[in-house]
Amino acid sequence: MSHPDRSDPGLLNKLLDKIRRYDGPPLTIMEVCGTHTVSIARMGLSALLPKGVSLLSGPGCPVCVTPVDIFDEAIYLAREKDVIIATYGDAMRVPGSETSLLEVKAGGGEVYPVYSTTDALDLSQKNKNREVVFIGLGFETTSPTVAHALITAKNLGVNNFSVLSAHKVLLPAMEALLLDPEVKIDAFLCPGHASMVLGWRCYEELAEKYGTPSVVAGFEPHEILLAINMLLAQAKEGAVRVENAYPKAVSEEGNTSALNLLERVFKKVDSKWRGLGMLPGSGYELSDEFADYDARRRFLSGVKFDSSEPAGCSCADVLRGVIAPAQCPLFAKRCTPKDPVGACMVSSEGACGAHYRYREV
Amino acid sequence: MCVAVPGKIVAIDESLMATVDFGGSSRDVSVSLLNSPAVGDYVIVHAGFALHKVDPKEAEQTIELMASILNEPSRPE
């Protein structure tokens, strides 16, 4: 397969040059996806942008946007309900109100990191006399994989597997940010992989309603620079369009099989986000067809956490792009990736984690 | 973490689990979210599932986009 040579510094320089010659109106671009945040921090791109153009990190890191409640629920399940917890590695390190899943594991709790929902389902098959609960986190990139696992479990008659769903719907969060008077966003650099499922047209409604140019970007440096160039070209023309700078991976209509699975397995509910609070229709809960596989309905009836963010942590402002990570008083002092205070420092793709790793010291 | 590099399907079993080669290292990946996956397809994988089959024609479009952005006449100095 031919592709522009990724390591070609000539190409990167040309794309960067073009950006630096931008002379249109000021533009604040939010990159929604955590992997974009990492790539941008690694390139040191923010320091290279022309005057008037700036980049903000948005709420695209799955563990970062998951509120403390979910971690408290998972910790409660592991401690009180004698279940095996399976989850993505990052989620184990996020502090709950009192402790983390990692500490629960160190204390003898059964918490296992898994790479995929297939592994979590396998775990339930290897432990047939135990209950296995998978903590489902993330956007439309991971929710279809959970939907697939649930359908498989149902087809196989598995009865010791369930999901604690903390899945998020991407678009309501983007809209909430556009409506937030504290946040100023002129354009979106849209996430590559969520768009792979959703299709690039999904951003058109927001673009039209709020006049926000949006370009879907890939993850390689040249792909991000291409997308930024396309946003700047729109700004200069005064245009508002949704464009796809990642045609290799993103189609117009997205992955329809994945979207159909989402439709069947989940229903949209109001959902609490770290930083953004309660947003209507922004979360996925299991549909009634899958009620037997819903860990919340099975193990948590009557149990409700309404936990607050760790004291002193400014994740809520970081996630909305109101402050940069380094503006948090705890950044790189009390809060580091080794001993994180907030979720944004735990994940390598959290804004704080990414800025910590690539900061100038 | 999103992995940008497409892998190549080298084998698929009847439960739609595939072996996908990423330039020398291979991984077990479910291809059940794709329409008619086949050995030889390049796919983009996320959390153990292939979510997109790369069409070489679509991949070429990136090159065209690059060219159109870069060849645009630059503003008069």
Ligand code: SF4
């Ligand atoms: S640096 Fe740490 S405490 Fe501050 S906002 Fe980031 S995660 Fe929270």
